[in-house]
Amino acid sequence: MEAQFLLPDIEDPDSAEFWAGCARGELLVQTCKGCGLRRMPPRPMCPRCRSLEFRWDPTSGRGTIWSFIVPHPPLLPAYQELAPYNVIVVALEEDPTIRFVGNLVTEPDGAINEIDPTTIAIGDPVRVVFHRVEDVVLPRWMKT
Amino acid sequence: MAGPLADRTAIAGIGQTAFAKGLPDSELSLACQAISAALDDAGIAPAEVDGLAMFSMEEGREVDVARNVGLGDITFFSEVGYGGGAGCGTVGHAAMAVATGQCNVAVAWRARKRAAKGSRPWAQVNRRITGHWQWSRPFGLLRPVDEIAVLTRRYMHEFGATREHLANVAVAFRKHANRNPNATMHDKPLTREQYMDARWISEPLCLFDNCLETDGALAAVIVSAERAKDLQQPPAYVHAFAQSIPQQHQVMTNYFNDDPLLGPSYACAARLWAQADVTPADVPVAQIYDAFSPLIPLSLEGYGFCARGEGGAFTDDGALEWPDGRLPTNTSGGGMSEAYVHGFNLVLEGVRQMRGTSTSPVDGAETCLVTSGEGVPTSALLLRR
Numbered sequence: 001m002e003a004q005f006l007l008p009d010i011e012d013p014d015s016a017e018f019w020a021g022c023a024r025g026e027l028l029v030q031t032c033k034g035c036g037l038r039r040m041p042p043r044p045m046c047p048r049c050r051s052l053e054f055r056w057d058p059t060s061g062r063g064t065i066w067s068f069i070v071p072h073p074p075l076l077p078a079y080q081e082l083a084p085y086n087v088i089v090v091a092l093e094e095d096p097t098i099r100f101v102g103n104l105v106t107e108p109d110g111a112i113n114e115i116d117p118t119t120i121a122i123g124d125p126v127r128v129v130f131h132r133v134e135d136v137v138l139p140r141w142m143k144t
Numbered sequence: 145m146a147g148p149l150a151d152r153t154a155i156a157g158i159g160q161t162a163f164a165k166g167l168p169d170s171e172l173s174l175a176c177q178a179i180s181a182a183l184d185d186a187g188i189a190p191a192e193v194d195g196l197a198m199f200s201m202e203e204g205r206e207v208d209v210a211r212n213v214g215l216g217d218i219t220f221f222s223e224v225g226y227g228g229g230a231g232c233g234t235v236g237h238a239a240m241a242v243a244t245g246q247c248n249v250a251v252a253w254r255a256r257k258r259a260a261k262g263s264r265p266w267a268q269v270n271r272r273i274t275g276h277w278q279w280s281r282p283f284g285l286l287r288p289v290d291e292i293a294v295l296t297r298r299y300m301h302e303f304g305a306t307r308e309h310l311a312n313v314a315v316a317f318r319k320h321a322n323r324n325p326n327a328t329m330h331d332k333p334l335t336r337e338q339y340m341d342a343r344w345i346s347e348p349l350c351l352f353d354n355c356l357e358t359d360g361a362l363a364a365v366i367v368s369a370e371r372a373k374d375l376q377q378p379p380a381y382v383h384a385f386a387q388s389i390p391q392q393h394q395v396m397t398n399y400f401n402d403d404p405l406l407g408p409s410y411a412c413a414a415r416l417w418a419q420a421d422v423t424p425a426d427v428p429v430a431q432i433y434d435a436f437s438p439l440i441p442l443s444l445e446g447y448g449f450c451a452r453g454e455g456g457a458f459t460d461d462g463a464l465e466w467p468d469g470r471l472p473t474n475t476s477g478g479g480m481s482e483a484y485v486h487g488f489n490l491v492l493e494g495v496r497q498m499r500g501t502s503t504s505p506v507d508g509a510e511t512c513l514v515t516s517g518e519g520v521p522t523s524a525l526l527l528r529r
Contacts, residue, residue: 006271006286008278015278040400041279047392066399067298070347071290079284084344087285089294089399099399101280112284117347122301138282 004078007136014042017056022137027128028056029098040098059098061128062144063090066099070117085113090126090141105129105140147384147419151528153239154372154379157186157365158492163328163483165258167359172204174361175255176212182363183213187376188249195220195247195366197234199254199486201227209253220246224387226395228435228517229408230254231487232525236385238366248367254488255361280397289354289436291396292519293346296438299405300348305441305456307348311339312459313437314352314480320466321477324503328356329481353437355479362488364495380498383422383511383528386415389521396519408522409446409515416524417448422511424448427526429497429506430471430513431490434478439518440464444471447513447524466504475504487516491525498529 010019021028030042034051092098103112108129126141159181224233238250318334321327372379388411392401441455466472476493494514
């Protein structure tokens with residue numbers, strides 16, 4: 001069933017390091033070597049100092065739910081089979097302007113529809129976990 | 145204070161096809177039919193057309209349109225991107241081109257088929273996602289409604305907006321469509337109870353928070369103010385025009401900057417009002433882009449009809465409803481109840497308000513605001529009688 005899910009191109013030059021970090025169990029964020037600004041999504045140039053030099057810093061892997069939705073059909077087939085499911089947006093603990101879209105799960109390899117959506121609230125604390133699909137490792141989130 | 149473009153050009157002709165699901169004609173054919181009707185409405189021969197402005201997403205290209213409709217030598221052509229954000233932009237580009245002498249008669253249009261390739265991009269993605277969509281789509285955030293639902297939930301959380309406010313929007317636009325024989329929802333009333341009982345599409349958004357999916361085309365003819373005065377239709381002057389890509393904006397999934405709820409409307413509005421000799425308080429009628437109902441409170445705030453966070457409450461007490469509301473909005477039914485043609489029907493309804501030919505005409509309206517997509521790089525027009 002998961003064979004039909006959409007997956008990121010993990011060889012995308014702007015983001016390959018992020019996906020490689022996920023494969024090692026690390027949630028990384030692109031950080032400017034010139035001025036230290038974190039940026040998400042990753043991109044070649046720092047919008048604050050225009051440096052092209054950057055590094056990938058580890059993060060706490062902790063955050064809070066900034067928003068969430070519960071999609072219902074019509075959806076692409078792989079997702080429709082699981083609907084309704086949750087999609088959350090997480091604000092990183094150490095820099096709430098760095099946000100990640102993901103899913104709230106009960107265990108790293110759990111399904112995205114296992115949590116009762118009425119128990120999800122903005123502000124809930126979460127921590128990152130990782131889930132392999134084929135050659136891709138996706139970040140996901142569990143309540144803390 | 146009015147800007148250098150103010151009232152120097154006018155929309156002198158409008159035309160449209162039928163609106164329906166499953167029209168047999170191609171997008172190119174529909175575009176040509178709408179443009180032809182708009183030229184007839186203006187009383188201008190196709191050979192006089194020398195300027196074109198269209199959506200980048202348009203399937204029929206400029207050369208095809210020109211060869212079909214029998215247009216003259218084209219000396220100005222431009223395309224505006226980002227789907228629903230483009231509508232007012234095409235009219236504004238045409239107006240600037242006429243005002244600066246790049247052309248004399250310009251046409252702007254949109255033709256769209258919901259069944260056509262490319263009309264539902266979310267369902268046609270490659271499985272391996274590149275670019276910024278890789279940060280959302282693999283997690284099941286697939287459709288435009290999902291992307292706006294994320295912002296809606298956050299907006300409700302921060303500012304106390306409710307589904308009752310969104311119902312105000314849906315019910316008001318349906319009432320207007322019920323007065324408009326060309327609206328696809330003309331014969332279908334919508335009650336608040338039906339709204340509240342509707343199935344979810346992407347919580348917190350339900351079926352009636354979504355625009356329609358429509359086949360159809362619309363076009364507008366733009367000429368100089370001097371020329372417009374001599375033509376058969378009352379001119380709808382282009383009083384002000386603006387576009388915006390706000391700082392650090394990301395298309396649709398705008399979740400990655402300091403304050404994602406400060407949408408493109410704000411930057412567009414600042415430029416628009418700076419070009420105008422009116423303020424929001426002077427505007428008695430508006431056509432506001434409504435792919436999704438929450439875009440209305442967000443836009444009401446962005447364009448300055450109320451303070452930040454008050455867009456939901458603004459919709460109470462029938463404020464958006466013709467004839468007695470503070471700001472009758474989407475008086476033809478808009479994208480949610482007339483037709484969703486990437487918001488170009490809002491431009492034509494703005495013109496009809498200035499002509500006095502709307503099916504819900506606002507008495508004495510001298511000015512109408514028209515906006516394009518909130519949540520994407522956008523554009524807006526102030527039309528004047």
